[in-house]
Amino acid sequence: MDIPYIKCHGSDNDFIMIDERKLEESLTDEDRKEVALLLSDRLEGIGSDGILYVLSSSKAEACMRMFNSDGSEAEMCGNGLRCVARYITEETGKEKVHIETAKAVLPVERVSDIYEGIATFSVAIEPVSFSASSLPMETESEQVVDTVLRDLTEDQTFTALSVPNPHIVSVVTELDEEVLENIGKKANNSPHLFPNGVNVSFVRKIDDNKIFVQTYERGVGLTNACGTAMSASSIVSVIVAGNNPDLPVTVMNKGGMVQCIVHDNEEYKVELQGNATYVYEAEVRVDISTQSFEESPHHVHTEENERYSELREFAKTEGGL
Numbered sequence: 001m002d003i004p005y006i007k008c009h010g011s012d013n014d015f016i017m018i019d020e021r022k023l024e025e026s027l028t029d030e031d032r033k034e035v036a037l038l039l040s041d042r043l044e045g046i047g048s049d050g051i052l053y054v055l056s057s058s059k060a061e062a063c064m065r066m067f068n069s070d071g072s073e074a075e076m077c078g079n080g081l082r083c084v085a086r087y088i089t090e091e092t093g094k095e096k097v098h099i100e101t102a103k104a105v106l107p108v109e110r111v112s113d114i115y116e117g118i119a120t121f122s123v124a125i126e127p128v129s130f131s132a133s134s135l136p137m138e139t140e141s142e143q144v145v146d147t148v149l150r151d152l153t154e155d156q157t158f159t160a161l162s163v164p165n166p167h168i169v170s171v172v173t174e175l176d177e178e179v180l181e182n183i184g185k186k187a188n189n190s191p192h193l194f195p196n197g198v199n200v201s202f203v204r205k206i207d208d209n210k211i212f213v214q215t216y217e218r219g220v221g222l223t224n225a226c227g228t229a230m231s232a233s234s235i236v237s238v239i240v241a242g243n244n245p246d247l248p249v250t251v252m253n254k255g256g257m258v259q260c261i262v263h264d265n266e267e268y269k270v271e272l273q274g275n276a277t278y279v280y281e282a283e284v285r286v287d288i289s290t291q292s293f294e295e296s297p298h299h300v301h302t303e304e305n306e307r308y309s310e311l312r313e314f315a316k317t318e319g320g321l
């Protein structure tokens with residue numbers, strides 16, 4: 001099957017975006033999983049943190065499904081949703097559209113550039129829940145807020161929330177990537193605690209309403225950034241680290257920067273704003289039965305990633321990396 005795709009990223013969390021509406025044959029869930037395993041592989045494949053599948057929807061302008069590089073499907077993907085938001089707003093010519101995701105139909109829109117010349121989109125991250133069962137997390141308490149999880153470490157506290165994919169967030173003074181990776185692995189090998197796995201983030205407060213976040217992603221490992229994790233971390237920074245709701249929280253990450261506006265009216269909601277960068281467009285011929293693929297040599301490169309490197313450098317300095 002010939003599959004046209006766009007290689008894109010949000011904060012260097014990179015994806016292969018496939019518009020299933022353009023394919024000659026429809027994909028089954030098993031196909032989506034196989035394509036994710038085959039193409040996301042950094043050594044043997046094209047390489048990505050996951051695949052964004054764009055489908056038609058009866059409830060919204062389009063539907064997004066996201067498969068991690070290990071072939072598992074996630075309920076939501078914040079950085080990926082910005083890329084799909086760009087694709088569908090450009091397709092429809094509308095500034096604002098709705099995208100159906102696994103747990104909600106979400107409004108998305110083009111907003112003013114987060115950094116000069118960088119196409120920027122705002123996406124809603126919801127529903128948010130602190131109920132442990134929503135992750136799910138096996139614990140006796142209904143909620144886990146700023147609490148030591150002895151199964152993971154005695155040395156730091158975590159807050160658990162779903163947005164709606166599962167996250168645990170720890171506010172730290174020093175961010176140690178190795179410690180994060182170890183705890184991330186442990187959490188994702190603890191089905192008695194997190195039966196569906198969990199995304200694990202460390203948050204360092206840089207200033208008022210300014211944080212640095214790094215995440216060990218379920219189904220992937222350490223990534224440059226995770227949109228839902230930055231949203232979850234912004235909420236936790238309001239609750240645990242004194243940041244202000246309703247004002248933008250600037251979130252620096254290894255791949256750039258985003259802004260999260262946390263609303264805490266009757267329930268928590270987040271507006272996640274950041275880049276949606278297209279790197280190139282190409283086509284790949286996939287044979288699922290033999291688990292093989294052949295890439296067309298013709299890649300149509302944009303110059304957007306070159307322009308993005310300025311933001312990357314700026315973020316590194318601002319994030320103290």
Ligand SMILES: N[C@@H](CCC[C@H](N)C(=O)O)C(=O)O
Nearest residue numbers: 074077078079165226227228
């Ligand atoms: N990087 C994504 C989240 C992708 C899914 C995640 N790994 C999960 O399994 O929950 C984002 O930008 O939100």
